[in-house]
Amino acid sequence: MDLAYTEKQIAFREEIRSWLADNVPAEPLASFDTEEGFRQHREWEAQLNVGRWGMVTWPEALGGRGCDLIEWLIFEEEYYKARAPLRVNQNGIFLLGPTLMEYGTEEQKARILPKMANGEEVWAQGWSEPNAGSDMAAIRSTARLEGDKYVINGQKTWSTRAVWADWCFGMFRTDPESERHRGLTFILVPLNSPGITVRPIPQLDGLPGFAEIFFDNVEVAVENRLGDEGAGWSVAMATAGFERGLMLRSPARFQETARRLVNLYTANRDSADSDPAIKDAVLRAYLDAESYCMTTYQTACRLNKGGKIGAESSTNKIFWSELDQAMHATAMSILGARAELLPHAPDAQGVGAWLDGWLFSQSGPIYAGTNEVQRNIIAERMLGMPR
Amino acid sequence: MDFTFTDDQLLFQDSVRDFLVNEVTPERIRQTWETDSGRDEGLWAQLAELGLTGMTVPEAHGGLGMSELDFVLLAQECGYVALPEPLVHTAMVAAPLLNDLGGELAAEWSPRIAAGEAKVVVGLQQNALVEDAHVADLLILQRGGDLIAATADQVSLRHNESVDPSRKLYAAEVTADTPVVASGSNAAAAIADSFNRGALGAAAQALGLAQRMVDLSVQYTSERHQFGKPIGSFQAVKHHMADVAVRLEYAKAPVHRAAYAQAHRQAVAAHAISHAKLVACEAANLAAKHSIQVHGAMGYTWEVDLHIFMKKAWALANTWGDAGFHKSRIAERIFAEGAALGADATFAA
Numbered sequence: 102m103d104l105a106y107t108e109k110q111i112a113f114r115e116e117i118r119s120w121l122a123d124n125v126p127a128e129p130l131a132s133f134d135t136e137e138g139f140r141q142h143r144e145w146e147a148q149l150n151v152g153r154w155g156m157v158t159w160p161e162a163l164g165g166r167g168c169d170l171i172e173w174l175i176f177e178e179e180y181y182k183a184r185a186p187l188r189v190n191q192n193g194i195f196l197l198g199p200t201l202m203e204y205g206t207e208e209q210k211a212r213i214l215p216k217m218a219n220g221e222e223v224w225a226q227g228w229s230e231p232n233a234g235s236d237m238a239a240i241r242s243t244a245r246l247e248g249d250k251y252v253i254n255g256q257k258t259w260s261t262r263a264v265w266a267d268w269c270f271g272m273f274r275t276d277p278e279s280e281r282h283r284g285l286t287f288i289l290v291p292l293n294s295p296g297i298t299v300r301p302i303p304q305l306d307g308l309p310g311f312a313e314i315f316f317d318n319v320e321v322a323v324e325n326r327l328g329d330e331g332a333g334w335s336v337a338m339a340t341a342g343f344e345r346g347l348m349l350r351s352p353a354r355f356q357e358t359a360r361r362l363v364n365l366y367t368a369n370r371d372s373a374d375s376d377p378a379i380k381d382a383v384l385r386a387y388l389d390a391e392s393y394c395m396t397t398y399q400t401a402c403r404l405n406k407g408g409k410i411g412a413e414s415s416t417n418k419i420f421w422s423e424l425d426q427a428m429h430a431t432a433m434s435i436l437g438a439r440a441e442l443l444p445h446a447p448d449a450q451g452v453g454a455w456l457d458g459w460l461f462s463q464s465g466p467i468y469a470g471t472n473e474v475q476r477n478i479i480a481e482r483m484l485g486m487p488r
Numbered sequence: 489m490d491f492t493f494t495d496d497q498l499l500f501q502d503s504v505r506d507f508l509v510n511e512v513t514p515e516r517i518r519q520t521w522e523t524d525s526g527r528d529e530g531l532w533a534q535l536a537e538l539g540l541t542g543m544t545v546p547e548a549h550g551g552l553g554m555s556e557l558d559f560v561l562l563a564q565e566c567g568y569v570a571l572p573e574p575l576v577h578t579a580m581v582a583a584p585l586l587n588d589l590g591g592e593l594a595a596e597w598s599p600r601i602a603a604g605e606a607k608v609v610v611g612l613q614q615n616a617l618v619e620d621a622h623v624a625d626l627l628i629l630q631r632g633g634d635l636i637a638a639t640a641d642q643v644s645l646r647h648n649e650s651v652d653p654s655r656k657l658y659a660a661e662v663t664a665d666t667p668v669v670a671s672g673s674n675a676a677a678a679i680a681d682s683f684n685r686g687a688l689g690a691a692a693q694a695l696g697l698a699q700r701m702v703d704l705s706v707q708y709t710s711e712r713h714q715f716g717k718p719i720g721s722f723q724a725v726k727h728h729m730a731d732v733a734v735r736l737e738y739a740k741a742p743v744h745r746a747a748y749a750q751a752h753r754q755a756v757a758a759h760a761i762s763h764a765k766l767v768a769c770e771a772a773n774l775a776a777k778h779s780i781q782v783h784g785a786m787g788y789t790w791e792v793d794l795h796i797f798m799k800k801a802w803a804l805a806n807t808w809g810d811a812g813f814h815k816s817r818i819a820e821r822i823f824a825e826g827a828a829l830g831a832d833a834t835f836a837a
Contacts, residue, residue: 103490104748104835171489178831353831360830367823394834395741402491416737479733480726484706487721
């Protein structure tokens with residue numbers, strides 16, 4: 102065990118830190134759930150790509166830096182510390198990208214990855230359907246092979262970023278006789294295809310962060326199938342694995358929130374201490390964020406040495422999502438009567454982004470497999486309890 | 489950055505686990521409870537033979553010359569079996585304190601610890617009572633700012649029964665003139681280090697205790713049927729155990745990080761150990777709470793083995809610094825002006 106960063110890791114940290122210092126916009130971008138903000142964030146992705154900082158874990162040949170997981174964690178730490186813009190194309194870069202590298206053909210990789218990397222094509226996800234939420238195998242949207250194209254009918258929902266995205270990826274039932282997780286196929290669909298209707302769904306903050314997508318005889322070239330026909334479930338499981346794993350929920354985000362929470366508390370200590378629970382909650386939040394970081398490093402180091410990710414990784418979603426909620430709840434308590442004010446309200450000075458974070462934190466225990474589903478997975482696959 | 493244990497460390501953990509699980513069974517612990525001392529000299533001799541009593545004794549004194557980081561995984565295993573013998577105290581507190589004190593005292597006692605011929609215990613002011621004083625050949629006791637060394641015949645002991653029948657606690661009164669072995673800043677540093685190592689040992693044991701309670705509960709709820717099904721198939725039961733698994737999973741790395749900090753004498757060690765003690769004991773307390781619940785009435789009995797582990801977890805939670813002490817220590821650091829916080833400070837020395 103050696104808990105010091107190597108010289109190479111320190112140099113890497115300095116390199117990204119200095120690039121971010123020179124490039125992160127001085128003024129925060131508009132929310133990427135607005136048309137203007139979406140455009141700004143797309144431009145930021147292009148700027149990241151020019152610096153080769155967009156997809157640091159991708160292989161160098163594909164425009165990445167071939168970073169290992171520790172370098173990835175360092176990148177994220179600096180990224181959040183610099184308050185750089187959120188990643189509008191995260192569905193593409195962190196979910197579909199790695200899946201495409203594993204299951205895609207050379208033609209697909211060459212056609213899709215470069216435009217994903219430079220933000221030219223932003224990706225939405227199309228997993229859930231009105232009757233297939235936690236029970237994803239209940240998918241009913243169909244794709245019928247006709248010659249060299251699929252004809253898609255049905256409906257997807259909760260499709261993150263779909264309002265302004267260029268493509269979506271998802272699972273469709275190609276075998277009408279099939280049930281559950283058999284007979285599903287993973288297909289990439291251009292969102293400008295005739296027959297597609299995107300209906301925005303405003304989220305808690307009033308902005309259309311997700312959407313319903315209706316498919317009415319939408320024709321998609323067969324070259325947009327990822328993996329074999331009928332193999333969609335295993336391809337999707339790989340994607341969901343990435344989603345639940347390290348790539349999207351690196352500890353830096355939560356540590357940065359914890360750091361800001363400590364600062365919020367110390368700056369408002371006189372009023373905050375009137376509720377003795379607040380100090381304890383701040384302290385716990387700080388410790389839990391540190392625990393999450395240490396545990397992630399321990400896992401990353403093990404994986405770097407050839408270890409395999411095990412069932413214990415299913416604990417991760419519950420830990421970070423509950424931590425995120427707890428931190429924002431504590432911040433709201435510290436802010437007191439100002440907590441409810443929107444950041445631009447005239448008398449809201451200094452409330453910062455806590456309210457936005459509080460709203461967003463409500464989604465954590467729900468998306469990417471609800472925490473109830475996660476608890477079942479932990480009990481059954483990690484602890485071996487009976488089904 | 490390499491936050492992994494070596495293959496040797498992991499192999500050693502495996503072999504010690506095998507030994508302990510086979511030898512230190514709940515039946516044997518219950519038998520030991522019935523003896524006068526509550527201690528098993530035969531077992532101690534076996535532990536010495538495996539080199540475990542001398543893990544942290546320098547090689548020059550017949551030990552293995554290893555560090556807190558080498559021992560921490562073994563301390564987890566001691567917790568897993570709720571080992572009554574003072575092995576964690578010996579390897580984490582007594583032997584390292586003798587290393588700190590050095591001189592004739594260490595030359596006389598360290599080899600005997602390694603050989604399993606003598607037991608040394610440490611009594612610090614912060615823990616009012618001394619663990620295992622009744623079987624100690626030498627007691628190193630804090631008196632004011634000094635450390636004194638008393639042999640067994642120089643103390644009078646008053647037994648205090650613990651909720652955990654395996655824990656033997658004593659008020660120790662020194663009845664003879666005993667030498668001061670450290671004073672002033674030397675003593676202060678040695679006392680602080682000993683206390684931190686004791687807290688680290690408790691944290692590591694708490695991880696093992698929590699794991700054992702989870703294992704017992706999974707086994708019990710898989711076997712116990714109600715409504716025609718194993719009760720472990722009910723989500724309400726599953727989710728109790730999943731909650732424990734989550735807290736336990738995220739308590740491990742802080743304990744290992746703390747052991748590294750202590751072994752490398754990092755400035756952050758005290759803080760890292762407080763973090764470890766808090767989260768590990770919290771995980772063990774949660775394991776106890778949910779384990780007794782899923783055991784139902786059986787969990788409330790003396791007959792079922794759960795209480796062997798549950799009671800040790802309860803005891804360790806408030807010894808070697810209670811939550812208030814450790815939280816205050818962390819608060820002092822993180823709420824200080826200009827405190828180094830955030831991701832790039834997590835692995836600071």
